[in-house]
Amino acid sequence: KATRKAIEEAKEKLIMPPVLNEREPIDDVLAEDKFLEGTETTKYVFTDLTYSIPHRERFIVVREPNGVLRKATWEERDRMIQIFFPKEGRRVIPPVVFKDEHLVTVFQQDRHEDILNMCIAQFEPDSPDYIRVHHRTYDDIEKHAKYDLLRSTRHFGGMVWYLVNRKKTDGLLTDMIHRDLLDDATSLITLYHMLHPECQSAKEAKERKLQGVDLIKVFVKTESQKEGYIQLALQAYEEAMATSTAS
C-alpha cells in the first residue's frame, strides 16, 4: 500500500509543467484626471486584498503622478501578489541568476534541472522571462548534447516539444539510438509526424504504415541534417542486436 502511494506521488511530480505562449502586455487606462498633475511625486499602487479571488482576476491599479489611473503591468502584478500573498520559492524581485550572462555559468556547472525548477517556482508559465530561460536551457542542452541531464525529469516533455517545433531532433535521435532506446525514438518520430504532417517522411509513413527501425530509417533519409551520424548509430545498433540474438 505504501509503495502504491509512493508511485502515485512520484507520478504527480513527473507531470509536465505547462507550455504557453507569451502573455500580451496590459494596457488599459481606467481614468484620466489631468488636473491632478503635480500633487504627487510618486506612483500609487492599489491592490485588491480580497482572499477568495484567483490571482489572475485581481484588481491591481496604478495612479501615476500625471493623474492617469491605469491597470498595472504584468511585472507589477507579480510583485504585488508576491508581497501580499507570498508563495514558497518565489522572491519579490527575481534573482539575478536568470540573466543571460549568469545562465552561462549555471550551464557550465551542468545544473540545468535546478535552474529549471527555480524558474518554475519564480515565474508564471506565460511570462516572457520563463519562456526565455527555458529556451536558453534547451538550446544549451542541444548544443552540447547533454540530453541525459533532463531524461527522467518532468522537463523532458517540454524540451522534446521545443526541439520538435524547431526541427532540431537529430542530436536527440542519435543519443537515443546510442542508448538503445528505440521505443523513445519511434515515439519521437510519431510526434514529429503529428506536428508536421506535410513533410515527406510523414506521408511515406502513412502510406506504408512503417514500424520501428524502418520508420527511423525513412525519417533519417528525408528529414535529418546529420544523416551520417544517425546511419552509423543505427548500423552499430543492428550489429549489436544481431550479435545478441545470435549468441
Place this chain on the structure above:
Amino acid sequence: ALLAGSRLLKGYRGGHVVIRFALGGCTNRPFFRIVAAHSRRARDGKYLEQLGCLDPLPNAHGEKVAGLNLERLRHWLGCGAQLSRPAEKLLGLAGFLPLHPMTVTGAERLRRRARELAAPPAAGLPGAGD
C-alpha cells in the same frame, strides 16, 4: 476575575463605526493600517477589522504600495461606517470612490502657488533693475 473582565469590555455612549488610518511603524518610518473601528477608540487601539494598509514611503521601484480589502470594505460601508477624510482621499485616488473634491481643490491651490512663485520673481527682477 469579573472586575478584570468588565474593564476590558469598554462601553461607549454614542460613537459610530469609522474607517480610518491607524499609524504604526518605527521612528521616522510611518506605516498606516486601514482599519474599521469605533470612533471613540484610540487611534491605534482595538479595532473591529483591518481592511488594508498603506506604506507612505516609496519603495525601490518608486511606488507607494497600498492594499485594500474591497469586499470587506463594501461590507462595512453597507453596515453604515463613515470614512475619515484621508481615507476618502485615498479611495478616490484608487478609483473605488469618485475623486474627493478636496483633492481637486488641493491641486488647484498648489498650481496657483507655483504660478505665484514663478511670476513675482519675474516681475520683481525687472522692477528692481530699474
